Amino acid sequence: MQRDFLFKFLFILIVLFLTIPLSSFSAEAFNEPNSQYNIPPLMESIRFKDDIQYCGIRVPLHRQDVKQRLEKELLLALWDRPQVILWIKRASKYFFHVETILKKQGLPLDLRFVPVVESALKPHSKSSKNAVGYWQFLKSTGKQYGLRIDSRIDERRNIFKSTTAAGKYLKDLEKKFGSYLLALAAYNMGEYALKKEIQAQKTHDFFSLYLPLQTQGYVFKVICTKLILENQESYGFSLKPSDLYPVFTFDKVNLTSDFQIPITLIAKAAKIPFKTIKDFNPELRGYYLDSGEHAILIPKGKAKGFEKRFTNVVKKWEKTGKNRVHIVKKGESLTGISKKYRISLSSLLKLNNLSLKGMIHPGDRLVIK
Numbered sequence: 001m002q003r004d005f006l007f008k009f010l011f012i013l014i015v016l017f018l019t020i021p022l023s024s025f026s027a028e029a030f031n032e033p034n035s036q037y038n039i040p041p042l043m044e045s046i047r048f049k050d051d052i053q054y055c056g057i058r059v060p061l062h063r064q065d066v067k068q069r070l071e072k073e074l075l076l077a078l079w080d081r082p083q084v085i086l087w088i089k090r091a092s093k094y095f096f097h098v099e100t101i102l103k104k105q106g107l108p109l110d111l112r113f114v115p116v117v118e119s120a121l122k123p124h125s126k127s128s129k130n131a132v133g134y135w136q137f138l139k140s141t142g143k144q145y146g147l148r149i150d151s152r153i154d155e156r157r158n159i160f161k162s163t164t165a166a167g168k169y170l171k172d173l174e175k176k177f178g179s180y181l182l183a184l185a186a187y188n189m190g191e192y193a194l195k196k197e198i199q200a201q202k203t204h205d206f207f208s209l210y211l212p213l214q215t216q217g218y219v220f221k222v223i224c225t226k227l228i229l230e231n232q233e234s235y236g237f238s239l240k241p242s243d244l245y246p247v248f249t250f251d252k253v254n255l256t257s258d259f260q261i262p263i264t265l266i267a268k269a270a271k272i273p274f275k276t277i278k279d280f281n282p283e284l285r286g287y288y289l290d291s292g293e294h295a296i297l298i299p300k301g302k303a304k305g306f307e308k309r310f311t312n313v314v315k316k317w318e319k320t321g322k323n324r325v326h327i328v329k330k331g332e333s334l335t336g337i338s339k340k341y342r343i344s345l346s347s348l349l350k351l352n353n354l355s356l357k358g359m360i361h362p363g364d365r366l367v368i369k
Contacts, residue, residue, distance in 0.1 A: 251303035269310035
């Protein structure tokens with residue numbers, strides 16, 4: 001009896017729910033004249049009124065297969081409104097620099113939407129295939145286009161250097177395949193794989209090629225990102241200037257050292273937290289700056305007096321810690337050095353960004369503590 005009563009009660013609740021007008025829950029409910037929201041109905045968002053172009057290439061909306069793929073990616077993007085808001089806010093922070101580099105390279109500005117899709121403009125993004133950074137470079141491709149990628153530095157996370165490398169790569173792909181849409185397809189699926197499909201299908205028209213679904217969706221997603229970010233209010237995103245992240249501004253300081261130095265010393269000389277150094281220079285890995293020449297970014301206004309403070313900080317660090325740096329001698333090993341200074345091998349490896357298979361040579365400087 002009790003089970004029957006519960007069943008009837010739930011049935012009544014479901015019926016009542018289904019009889020409530022759907023408009024009470026839909027996005028249209030926010031379009032009332034006195035509402036503080038102005039979110040257009042989703043169907044209105046995919047009623048394309050104007051010609052859509054990407055890198056000067058017209059999207060053939062008269063073709064149903066093309067229109068359906070564009071609608072799908074646009075609807076999926078608009079459904080995740082929090083993510084789009086973050087796109088807009090981060091674009092305000094980085095687009096000025098990305099556009100400056102693209103202009104310098106003579107590339108279409110529509111390419112600035114690629115890192116939005118690739119990484120949501122997050123420097124530490126990493127894919128399941130180990131593509132890293134704003135433009136999601138694989139290690140091999142990144143090195144091919146001049147990026148330093150090792151245990152100390154990963155320039156895929158540097159917005160300036162990775163954008164420069166991506167611009168060169170996309171320019172080469174456009175020359176090879178004849179259009180920036182095919183260049184994007186190659187960027188996503190690989191040059192060899194795209195070339196193989198073009199040869200098999202005997203067409204160079206991106207919209208006529210049957211490509212992996214992931215690649216098809218990727219290219220249309222980039223086009224949709226352009227539509228949304230260039231027409232924000234039309235899609236219901238009315239952000240005020242105060243809502244946006246400020247443009248990334250900084251001072252640049254040049255450092256030269258014959259040995260590794262703790263990044264904390266740079267932070268101390270700049271009078272900022274260690275975290276700020278890492279945030280402004282996401283390409284830096286670990287806690288130490290490698291020997292050699294480096295250009296380090298610090299917050300605007302912090303460069304004044306930095307050089308003098310940095311020199312003093314380093315001198316004091318060297319003076320107060322005689323055993324901070326060990327110069328490797330012939331015949332020494334990592335295990336022997338760790339025992340000599342009574343620190344664990346794992347600590348020695350971590351301090352110097354080394355692995356168990358790492359090689360050391362006479363004259364190398366190792367940080368001890």
